[in-house]
Amino acid sequence: MKQIALLLSLSLFTLTSLCAQEIVPLGGYDFLNVKPKGQPAGQAKMNCDNLLPDGFLQVTAEDSLDITINVDTNGFEVGSAYTCLNCDDLEFGELESTDAGFTYTANADVEQGLDTLELAFCNPDGDDCSVVQTVIVVAQRASRTFTFSAETLSPQERIDIEVPLDELPEGVACRFFADCEDGYLGNEQSVYFLRDIMVNNDFAYVAARYGGVDQVCLQVCNDLALCDEYIYEFEVVRPNIDLPFFDDFSNEGNRPRLELWQNQDVLVNRTLAVLPPSIGVATFDGIGPRGFAYPLDGTVTGPRDFLTSAPINMGGESNLAITFYAQLRGLGDRPEINDSLRLEFLRQDGEWQNVWSTRGISTGFGNCVDTAFTFYQVDIGNQFYYDGFQFRFSNLSSQTGAVDTWHLDYVKVEGANQMGLNDIAFVAPPPSILAEYTALPYRQLLAAGQGILRTSFEASFWNHALPAQTIPISAADYRIEELGTMEVLLEPNGFDIGSLAPGLTAFTNNEPDDGLFNDYLEALEDFDEDGEYVVATTYDLGGVTFTEETDPGFVESVNANNFTTTTTVFADAYAYDDGSSELALAAQSGGQTIVQRYEAFTDEVLRGVSIRLPRSVNDVSNLTIDLVVFLGDLEDGGSPDLSMTVSPIYAEAFYSDSLEGFTSYAFPDSLDIPQGDFYVGWRQNGTCSGSTCVPVGMDRNNNVEGVRFFRNSGDWNPLEGCSLGALMIRPLVGNSQVPVTSTTEFNRDEFVTVYPNPANERVFLTTRNDIELTRLNWTLYSLTGSQLARGTADSQGIDLSNYAAGTYFLRVVDSTNGKISRHKLVVQ
Template sequence: MQRIYTIIFFIITATFAQAQINSVEIISNPVLEKQFAEKQHQTQAILQKLTAKQGAAMTSTRDVIIFSGTCVEAGEMYFSCVDTTGLGNGNMVSLLPTTFNFGTASLDTNCLAYIADADADFGIDTAFVQVCNVEGECDTIVYPLYAHRANNTITLPSNTLQAEDTMTVCVDVNALPSNFSNASILGNDPMLGEAFIFGNCIFYEAKRFAGKDTVAFQVCDDFCVCDTYLIPFSIQQDTVSLPFMDDFSYSGPYADADKWLTKDVYVNNTMSIRPVSVGVATFDGLNEKGAPRGNGYAVSDNMTSTYLDLANYNSGSNVYLSFYVEPKGLGEAPAGADSLILEFKNMNDEWNLIDTFKYENLPDTAFTFFSYHINESQYFFKGFQFRWRNFSSRSGNIDHWHLDYVRLASNISDSPSLQDIAFTELPNPILKNYTSMPWWHFIEDIDGEIPAEDKFAEVHIFNHFESTNTVENSRINLSELETSTDILTDLVLFNATNIPPGHSPVIFPSPASATYPTFTNSMNNDFPDDAKYLEFEKTYSFTVAEENPNVNPIVEDNNEVSYTTIFDNYFAYDDGTAEGGLEATKKQVQIAVKFHANVSDSLKAVQFHFPHINVNTSNQLFNLRVWIGELDEAPEYNGILQKPLYIDSYLDSLNGFTTYVLKDIISGEQTPLFIPAGDFYVGWQQVSTCDLNKCIAVGVDKNNPDGMENVFFDPHGFGEDWQNVANSNT
């Protein structure tokens, strides 16, 4: 989908008599590097004395090689053999005399063996091994040896906190032999919590799951000792009583945090076909920020219920879990091994597989009802949970499953019927051609931009009763939010009696005589012609006398729906959500979207939504093009060699847009394009070579299909064979 802006705005070398010292790189620890720098002065002095003692016994001394400092734990041995190949034949290896304060050293043929004292706390010994050949040429190897006590593991008392609470725990670093240097977290259960380091303390943030977590917190001194503190946390979570229900009839994009512990699924009202209540939970291959999970086929989304109290129920309590499922819908069909699974957690904290759903076994344009009798004792405890997980390629916004109308209750049957009538879709926009447009274009052709009287109010409902029933007090309200202007107030939406069970056909109510004239009169007279931003909220509502939220908690939540139409500085056919993508299927192919300007204006920028579908196309190139009047081989604007940018890589965004400002190709300065009144087209041309389903894709709003009538494509890229997408087999 496109939005179009019309107004915008790092061998040290030294010489001792005949000795050249080549110091190899120490280690990357800056503290140890400092210690070696200080130790080198002592080593150099010792080497000078050792060289003087050798006197005439040494014909010449070649290299002095300082090894990296080695940590040797108390009672443990360090063993290192000398490489003598560079000195030729007849080599003699000796351990030069020096004092060892924290261990003992010996020479085994040409290998140094150093054992740290069993009671060593910390100290530095230095071993000097000399290798000489028959000509008297010698190399001296220096071994800095750090004798230290063993690392300790200390378990601290457990800490109790509630889910989503925080706690700070500090550890004693005075037990370290030397100064405290650094700390690190070695691990914990990321499902239960997250730990952050602050000096010798951790800040622990519990997540939404109950359970026992242990943070392994390691603190180190500035030499060799690292102690690990095991810090246990017990996370508590309240349980919820039955009945439990969720029909996802709220704005989302995440599931209700009071009912669900995870944020993986996408709550929306646009991805499915014929839901049984407005709003569904959609499983796909994206994470909660809208980016692909990646790493191949595996579990993608996880929808886990909160903790439920089933302790007072038994096999005779008629406890059932029911819900509706639809694969694909307006999204992409699950393929191959893709599946959706249902699992129950028992009192041993084990997850049991209850059922597996496959695409080929279900219709993809309607929801299928499922009900499961919970009658095993392993589930009757305080803390029961259920969950759905989908397995997919995790490569993008594909492999869709939609879940609706989840209910867990007692003393019920496996029937889908309950006392509820629900809206299943939002109200239609107050615009006929667009979902958003500039106000100054709207007022030039109000009659041509609003729906006809008999199409002004579309109503979609589902009767969950076993038999026909009646909707009462149906109302339509329309308000402009920026100016707090009430346009339609509690007018009758429709009168409906004897509504049959299931879906009712699309209802175009016959408005009360004042409804449509009042609307048109207000749009013509109540707002200034130079308005820059207006926001109209259209709301439907009704009541049903027999609905009882004490029995079925959500039945009144789906009795009111709203839709907001925005007048701003752009044209849009979409509602801000993409159920799929449209791609130019190979190099040179062009796609364009038709718009109509009611007055002359300037085009300054274009917004694209790039959905994650099959592959990452951010390294591919496209040309951004604009045509005025008609589609031909010469666009009036050609923004060459653009790259798609996935906005969720930079911002926490679902369904976000990327803005491309129209610029001069040479100067790079912003260059607005004059648009006369009439038709103009905005689109793109695929520049990079790509394979089918791996080209740049732009979001498509499948639940507003009328917009596709304004989409055209040029299969050859020469601008001479434009075809309407809606009339082709594409």
């Protein structure tokens, strides 16, 4: 995101909306901001710069310090001199008088001590002196540096370091980790203290992915600013990998695969690109590995995100090439002409050589014009055929935040005899089973009837077969099931395509007008109309699976793009969004109101609002907004039926499992919603303009038209445009209590506690009310709804060692009464 707001070009809006709102980039990705396992909270860096008390002077053993005092020497006779009145009592150094004042020299064997000097200017007899001035000198030994032999770690491994008890006089009063000039390129490593400063200085080090030698420089200081340094080295060892190299970023989680890549800078996602070659892309922008914007270095264009391959065995190879697809902008922010995406190769001398780059587009390029993925092939020269070869992509930008976005996909490094990799890939998740909404109370679904349901299923495929050829996919199907009960709502149905031509194919499978609705109702007829359900729509290529026997260029991960799932939530909330914000929308000025329309198909009770308030580049915490609700038709100049002033509260500040965290606000009194339309939104208060106003998340993957409106003071106007999307505002309805500042989409019956969360290799379940663990059945899902594992709870916990870092969905069912406890689980 840019430091300045993005005011989209005239082609984006109708004339009524041009001067009304501003689309602004996000300031970071909250769901990446997860502290390392075991890291205590509140470890802000100590400031050890001003430990020495005011007025104290500091000198190191054997060093000298010139001291001057401010006295008026007029009227003193010849022979008068600077005099120390108590130098016979000095313990830690010696003082000599000079023509300009004094020189204090610390003893060679001093550890630490205070000498108090009483200084004056006196006549030769010493009986007439100026006003006595007191100077306190801190004499100390020199700072010490301790260097330790290197510890060897694997990428992302943790090691606890026992620091020797320091010999600082008077003990440690301040400590911090200083920057080390080690040249190490990893940037997501973590280091943190394990104990309070009064106990010891032991710390944990969590390695980055990047191979090489990292240094940690620990500084410990006493309360008189004497500091010692401990230098530790950590060698992160990455084994070389063999060809072929392939990644289409279809893996679960938000980070690239550990075995292939040495950085975590890029964001792996399924929402920011448009029609990628395979579901999932790596997005480059101005946000670092922990979800925060990189520091802005003026307006200097420089690298932001890096994606560096693991070392590859290339010795003895020839005629190799790197192929990949790249797209600028997608659903994110447009890279300008001075921005670029580049590819570099590592030479044997350790220097990086630029071999390819592409530039952004001019500001005159229309925001409503899609930018397709472009295929690139870069041949590898003979000088790079050595074991340990690496390549890296990076983006160059003068901005910071989720700006200047590039999307990378389908990266391959192959030899001439391996270019026959066959693959059929989904390029996007399925749509919601609802025509417009992504979440809805189940009772509203029953009241709405079949008209609210999607009556067709759209799917896009990419045939990557090499050499280009038509491939039959008669075994591909789609199915719909409720995850809580595992009830199948729609039996697997085949995509009636027959075969796919090379390249991209978009396909629509139409159902009879009432076919889908009748199937759903029959499957759900025994469900509680006030219940909470998660319905998963799954696309599966089924029999289109390649193996090493069928494909000489087979790579195990190539089949990961054969399966994709979308969930639709039926609980006590309405939603148009999929939970991901690609951009944000802010009012153009204070006093403006923006709303989104919803429909009650039967009478409802509104109890609060969940709203996605993403952090922006600008600080808006001092502003307030009015949450507003209008019932029935919007009337020009009409007042809201409900209004409540709130301050922005960021969910990620309270919940470590905040994936695109929603902030929930409960209304003081519930509001009855009659059957018909109602509108929920916000009015901007205070003085602000565009990007300095409070932004609200916007999901560009579901740009439902005709539901967004705004007004400044009088008439309402439609808020439309090709670069807009669903506003991430979710009315909370029904009889359930609103979970204030909650990050969940539905309430949990938490008879189970999951710990630790975040977790690393294993997570455990504990129960309330003496429930036996053996009564509990658990299922682990990805956030896209894919079932990953299931089992019966026991004291050994759930093994997570095979799952990539990211956020998962854990469902626990009590087999005796059917109660369900749902949890978002963060794996590190």
